Amino acid sequence: MNKEIKVAIIQLTRIGDLIQTLQAARQFKAENPEAKFTLIARKQFAQGILFLLETVFDDIILFDTKEFFKTKQLAEATKEVNFLIDHINQHKFDLAINLSYSKSSTYLCSLIQAKCKFGPHRNTKNEILIEDKWSQYVYSNVLNGTSVPFSLVDIYRYIMGVQETLVLDPDPDFHKRDSNIVLHPFASQRKKKWGLNRWNELIYKLAQENPDAQFYIVGGQEDADEAARLIHSPALEKLQKRIHIRAGKDKISDTYQLLSNAKLFIGHDSMVSHLAAETLTPSLIISLGTVKPFETSSYSAHTINIVPKNKCFPCKVETSCELLPCHGSINYQVVSTIASAMFKDVPINTKFLKSHLTPMHLNTAKIFQSDYDANGLTLNELSSDYKNTQDVFKAYYKIIWLYYLRSTETNAELPEITKDTAQELYRYLGGVHYLFELYNFGVKYSNKIIDCTDKKETDLEEIQDYINKLGEIDQLCHITKKAYPLLQGLVDYFYVNKANALGNNLKEITQNNLLNYYDASNLAAVINDFIEKSVNPHIAVNTDANKEV
Amino acid sequence: MSIQDEIHKTMIDIQKKTKNGEELSYEELVSLFLTSLIEEEG
Incomplete structure (x- = not known):
């Protein structure tokens, strides 16, 4: 791609998806500095991270569904939408890319005039069209499958046609950061969230092992009560001066600043983990429930993912689960051992795991270290040399999809198996x-x-x-x-x-x-x-x- | 007519057209965009 191409990126889904879109778009811009990027997003999700989005996108168009209906008349709402579409189409886009896969985004993409469209959009017979192969891959594999070996950021990059993996440079002032650990023990679904009692034990152990560490618990307004319950437990009574509740008090930009000065982030797959990738903060992610770590792990080479070995993991959103067996597979001692080592900048590798964790600990969970290769982010398992059937198929699919959809030959050894x-x-x-x-x-x-x-x-x-x-x-x-x-x-x-x-x-x-x-x-x-x-x-x-x- | 009734009527008309294989107009696609936003945001 060259010259001043005008690209519209439609991302109508949540904040975490917006950050991942930003990370892909940044790489596109680095390869195509002349291109003009416009982001179209929902105000409720994008407003809080405008400070980040403005570093990549030349223009940001936000809309709010409630504002369309402020007069409570359909005719007026339709007029408002027409204003929005007219405003968008004044840009005269060469390319519109829909990275949302929601119903509304398919209609919006069809209303935008562009010479070429990637991602799902509609024709005048109300049929969904997906003309580019990587978007077909997302529609068929990512939305419903579990054998996706790619990070979502890399898939977005592939859709955009980015050739190189261009990532943020390391933080040269990392050593100046305070001895802060930022924790986000919350998640959008119960299935993704490790129990509060386990977080309690983890904080206690970390505080004992790292006497100079200060702990910051971040989250939204909806997390404030839970944060208070977490720290006001008898076990953490003597540590109150070292644990600071920021949940419900900070804007996203404040959390970004906090992470920028932290030596470690511990949390689940969430918007905050993606923010930690932006601040180059080493992260320990506890992946549970419906999380597919290969797809949604934070886009950073400084991330350790702890993943349960349960056969039912990852489950689907509609799968009912009362017992949450995958939560029990993540032992708080495994998390605290790895977290303490990361906090002290001790390298986490197979040798470290074998010397510091028992076979019993490693029997129920897998530990992945993220890294970049020529194709993007990769998750390397540290906890075992042998792959299970699902991981073997991931390895096969990575080779064949990179070859078939991107004409890239990958040199990889066949996985070791039992x-x-x-x-x-x-x-x-x-x-x-x-x-x-x-x-x-x-x-x-x-x-x-x-x-x-x-x-x-x-x-x-x-x-x-x-x-x-x-x-x-x-x-x-x-x-x-x-x-x-x-x-x-x-x-x-x-x-x-x-x-x-x-x-x-x-x-x-x-x-x-x-x-x-x-x-x-x-x-x-x-x-x-x-x-x-x-x-x-x-x-x-x-x-x-x-x-x- | 309430806004819900207006939307409901518009959707029925659009569904009839889609069922008959007829092409939708720009205004009808806008209506579909609006209703999908309402669906997604509850």
């Missing part, structure tokens, strides 16, 4: 073979449709028959992903990809889908290769020459 994991992967070969066959049938019937359309006399019944067969293929792929859940990423991507195939008539659409079926079958073949190579060292050949893992 015999149990090899057995699970071996089972997946059946699903992969089946998908390969199905996609090849897709190629066959697409070719037949194209042949029919080329004939002088078109047999509509025959064409309909082949279209029905393609529909059956979709259904069988859907059944396959239910039986082999880790293949969902591949199946869902090509489903969305085919649904957005370009073309003005049946022949053109089918020709594009023919290519999609080829690509899908090729990627299935690649996954097959990966699984075979991973499993082969574990295969034993018995006397009947039958293979078993």
Whole structure:
């Protein structure tokens, strides 16, 4: 991208998403300094971080739904929206990028005039269109899947077409920071939030181990009561002078200043953790409930993520859970040991974990260290050399999506696995073979449709028959992903990809889908290769020459 | 007519058009934008 291209970024979701958008946009701007960036966001989310947004975006357009309806008349509200859209369209954008994936954002993106649009938008028949492949990946994999190996910031970068990973320079004055630890023990959902009693124990232990540390508890107005309950417990009675409640008292800009002078941040996946990445504050993140740490970990090379090993993690928002078993998997001693080391600037690595934590501690939780590579942020597991099946598939998907969607070849070794994991992967070969066959049938019937359309006399019944067969293929792929859940990423991507195939008539659409079926079958073949190579060292050949893992 | 009734009537008209495969106008897309904002913000 070059010259003075005008880009509109639509980000209508929450503050954390806005910060991640900012982090991607900053990298785009660094690569394209001539580009003019306009952010369109909701006032309620963007207002508090304008001081950050203004460092990257040339223009920021905010709107407030309540203001549209101040006269309580639909006609007036419609007029207000028209003013907003007219104001936006005065910019004459070259490119509009919707990074929100909400219903309202799809309509807003369709109302904005731009030469090109990335991300979901609507046509005049009210159908959702997603024309760029990385946005198709988000729609199919990120919104519903669990095998996403990329940070959301990097996905935003990929959508924007950013080539290099350009990150903030280290803080040269880090050593001058005060001995402050900022804590954010709150989260938007109960499932994501570690219990107050555990935070209580953690603060007590940290205070004992670090006599010079001062603790600042940050959060919104809604967190103030809980913050008060946390520190007014008998265990923390003697530490009251060292624990400062800022929850409910500070603006986001104040929390930013606090983090800028802190040596450590401890919290959950939240807006505050993303703010800590902006202030280059080393962070310890406790990922629970619905959190997908690979996607939403703060975009920083100074982050340690503690993640439960429970099979149900991460769960979905709609999944009901009363017992919260993943919370029990994170032992407060693991958190305090790592936190104390980070506070003292002791490197956290596999050697440290093995010497300071017991196998029992490491049996229930995984510890990840974040770092940057040529493709962006990566989370490296420190707590074990062996990957489970889910993590193995993440590694496979990272290679294939970077190659297929970004033409980037990644040199990576196949993950180390145990015999149990090899057995699970071996089972997946059946699903992969089946998908390969199905996609090849897709190629066959697409070719037949194209042949029919080329004939002088078109047999509509025959064409309909082949279209029905393609529909059956979709259904069988859907059944396959239910039986082999880790293949969902591949199946869902090509489903969305085919649904957005370009073309003005049946022949053109089918020709594009023919290519999609080829690509899908090729990627299935690649996954097959990966699984075979991973499993082969574990295969034993018995006397009947039958293979078993 | 209350604002909820106005929105409800507009949505019914739009749904009919969508069902018939008809194209929506700019004003109808604006209405859809407004109603989706209301839905999302409760």
